[in-house]
Amino acid sequence: MLKLRPMALGSNPKLADVARAAGVSLATASRALAQPDLVRAKTCERVRDAVNMLGYVPHGAARALATRRSKTIGAVFPPLDNPIFAKATHALSRELSQAGYTLLLATHDYDPGAELLATRALIERGVDGLVLVGMDHDPGLYRLLERASLPYEITWSLDHGGYHHCVGVSHRLASVHVAQHLLDLGHREFAVIAGETAHNDRARDRLAGAREALASRGIGLPSSRVREAPFAVAAGKAALAGLLADAPGFTAVICGNDPLAIGALLECRARGITVPDQLSIAGFDDVDLAAELTPGLTTVRVPSAEIGARAGKRLLARLAGKRVRRMEEIKAPLIVRGTTGPAPA
Amino acid sequence: MLKLRPMALGSNPKLADVARAAGVSLATASRALAQPDLVRAKTCERVRDAVNMLGYVPHGAARALATRRSKTIGAVFPPLDNPIFAKATHALSRELSQAGYTLLLATHDYDPGAELLATRALIERGVDGLVLVGMDHDPGLYRLLERASLPYEITWSLDHGGYHHCVGVSHRLASVHVAQHLLDLGHREFAVIAGETAHNDRARDRLAGAREALASRGIGLPSSRVREAPFAVAAGKAALAGLLADAPGFTAVICGNDPLAIGALLECRARGITVPDQLSIAGFDDVDLAAELTPGLTTVRVPSAEIGARAGKRLLARLAGKRVRRMEEIKAPLIVRGTTGPAPA
DNA sequence: TTGTAGGCGTTATCAT
DNA sequence: ATGATAACGCCTACAA
Numbered sequence: 223m224l225k226l227r228p229m230a231l232g233s234n235p236k237l238a239d240v241a242r243a244a245g246v247s248l249a250t251a252s253r254a255l256a257q258p259d260l261v262r263a264k265t266c267e268r269v270r271d272a273v274n275m276l277g278y279v280p281h282g283a284a285r286a287l288a289t290r291r292s293k294t295i296g297a298v299f300p301p302l303d304n305p306i307f308a309k310a311t312h313a314l315s316r317e318l319s320q321a322g323y324t325l326l327l328a329t330h331d332y333d334p335g336a337e338l339l340a341t342r343a344l345i346e347r348g349v350d351g352l353v354l355v356g357m358d359h360d361p362g363l364y365r366l367l368e369r370a371s372l373p374y375e376i377t378w379s380l381d382h383g384g385y386h387h388c389v390g391v392s393h394r395l396a397s398v399h400v401a402q403h404l405l406d407l408g409h410r411e412f413a414v415i416a417g418e419t420a421h422n423d424r425a426r427d428r429l430a431g432a433r434e435a436l437a438s439r440g441i442g443l444p445s446s447r448v449r450e451a452p453f454a455v456a457a458g459k460a461a462l463a464g465l466l467a468d469a470p471g472f473t474a475v476i477c478g479n480d481p482l483a484i485g486a487l488l489e490c491r492a493r494g495i496t497v498p499d500q501l502s503i504a505g506f507d508d509v510d511l512a513a514e515l516t517p518g519l520t521t522v523r524v525p526s527a528e529i530g531a532r533a534g535k536r537l538l539a540r541l542a543g544k545r546v547r548r549m550e551e552i553k554a555p556l557i558v559r560g561t562t563g564p565a566p567a
Numbered sequence: 568m569l570k571l572r573p574m575a576l577g578s579n580p581k582l583a584d585v586a587r588a589a590g591v592s593l594a595t596a597s598r599a600l601a602q603p604d605l606v607r608a609k610t611c612e613r614v615r616d617a618v619n620m621l622g623y624v625p626h627g628a629a630r631a632l633a634t635r636r637s638k639t640i641g642a643v644f645p646p647l648d649n650p651i652f653a654k655a656t657h658a659l660s661r662e663l664s665q666a667g668y669t670l671l672l673a674t675h676d677y678d679p680g681a682e683l684l685a686t687r688a689l690i691e692r693g694v695d696g697l698v699l700v701g702m703d704h705d706p707g708l709y710r711l712l713e714r715a716s717l718p719y720e721i722t723w724s725l726d727h728g729g730y731h732h733c734v735g736v737s738h739r740l741a742s743v744h745v746a747q748h749l750l751d752l753g754h755r756e757f758a759v760i761a762g763e764t765a766h767n768d769r770a771r772d773r774l775a776g777a778r779e780a781l782a783s784r785g786i787g788l789p790s791s792r793v794r795e796a797p798f799a800v801a802a803g804k805a806a807l808a809g810l811l812a813d814a815p816g817f818t819a820v821i822c823g824n825d826p827l828a829i830g831a832l833l834e835c836r837a838r839g840i841t842v843p844d845q846l847s848i849a850g851f852d853d854v855d856l857a858a859e860l861t862p863g864l865t866t867v868r869v870p871s872a873e874i875g876a877r878a879g880k881r882l883l884a885r886l887a888g889k890r891v892r893r894m895e896e897i898k899a900p901l902i903v904r905g906t907t908g909p910a911p912a
Numbered sequence: 913t914t915g916t917a918g919g920c921g922t923t924a925t926c927a928t
Numbered sequence: 929a930t931g932a933t934a935a936c937g938c939c940t941a942c943a944a
Binding site: 234277279280281282283284286287292293294301302303305307308309311312315316319322324325326327328329339340342343344345346347348366369370454455456459484485488491492510511513514515516 | 579622624625626627628629631632637638639646647648650652653654656657660661664667669670671672673674684685687688689690691692693711714715799800801804829830833836837855856858859860861
């Protein structure tokens, strides 16, 4: 079954080998591949043939060294088992590859230190640009970017300071809409299951938005009614269980993201609490699953694939010397489905 | 003419600048960073200071050119919105970064042509090794790898031919176990919602395993009872609806992966079909959500994070000159939860 | 322990 | 249209 391959040969063919095989100079071979218009058609063809014959594959490092461009974009992301990040990564990768760029990906576990290290590694690898998530980063990270004078895009969050290039949504505003929706349904007793707010400006903004909307109608949110939980369905279940045990009496739960909301929903189902009759639940992100559940999950649609794609497009445009708006806000509409309903009488 | 180029303002400091600032030669500066043991401690420190002072970041391309190593590993994956791939990617990335390697990620939509192109791009970028998913690839892909004599790992699938390095599970065998479990519960009328089998050996093996187990007990699987569906909860719902409409009468559904199974489950819930009393449902992969549902989803545990981590470890070991077993099989046990039960009388 | 110099594979700037 | 050759930034024998 195992076939032996006679062809051994030490190293891979280089452009010089191609040139020799085609009977042209190194420079001509290079041009034939990069700027065919500058080379006689016939010569071009000879070079191409030689390439195929030898199985020549360009040496990116050498090219990067000479051109000072790696055709590579770095992305530093939280764990991709959050589907929103997976989607964005995929869309970004797709966008980049269409333009001949490749994605260099680093992931971290919401740890600013690790994030800084990873970013450094990417810069060392010579990325032409960088995609980051959110605004919360080690100060050293921004310094590093500054010094490297590397174009980068902040995703998900918006820098209202107008300094960073960014493409994202207003988490605060969307969260206000969620709370208002529930208030309009007559709810007065709320609980919140927030994502972990440390090192996460999105989670903080979402929590702040909810607080603010409630406060503006004179409704407080005691700390016993607020829980932070790591992103995960299981954590959502546990959080709701905890709230029910420690501070019952609420009729609506605002969740920091969909997995938490789905967890809360499953916990209700397991306990026989009917949603939305006895309890309303709202999520955030509009994960695929949200629409498939019965009842469907009321949530905020954050178009994560679009964010990834836009970040890629913007970066590519900037690398091509075009100008782009510094800040690109994407709408995040409230999607009302079945898990929210009138407050029980 | 010889011109002294003072460090340009925009340009980043190079090792030569560090050396000058530290008052040592280029070679010493290089060694101080790479092999500090070969350099006097005091000198080392001077170099380090210079590095910090100047904010020096090594130029990876130059290093790669000189050492013929990029400290970069490429991975070619299907869309990461399938959580199993997201988990594997994260684990892989984590494993690599611990060893100073970075992950170069390419994703494709189950298209062999695109996969080939992406792989080529990674090789051009100078990856030191590659991680692939499954055995189904464009023949040109294997040729490319051969010529580049690049170490690579096939993940998820096992090459029983013993040719490729691989780390994965036996999808066929696990699928046999699923079918046997249902047979043991008394089921005789089956339906299958398979993943799309084109360009996907895992989906084919899973389907084949189920067929085989049923056949070995004299039970056939008419084509009207088999449906292929793209990976997605929505597709699972639709597939079950289709089966119910076209070929009712089955008491158990074997699904090609968990999202499909969850879709089937949700469809049942929406129609008032009780699971497992009226219908048993089994999945494959053991996604996080599977355990959180009530009833929990009976499925096969495929440790995707472990696969990613192992692939990384194996590749790193090989790059370090160690030998590893060509084939590493990971157990994929059946996890019996609540969605499967005795066949209705 | 430290320095000198050649080379890694490609592009780009000159000539021709 | 094509060719010679100097960068590009770093590593690493080989010398000192």
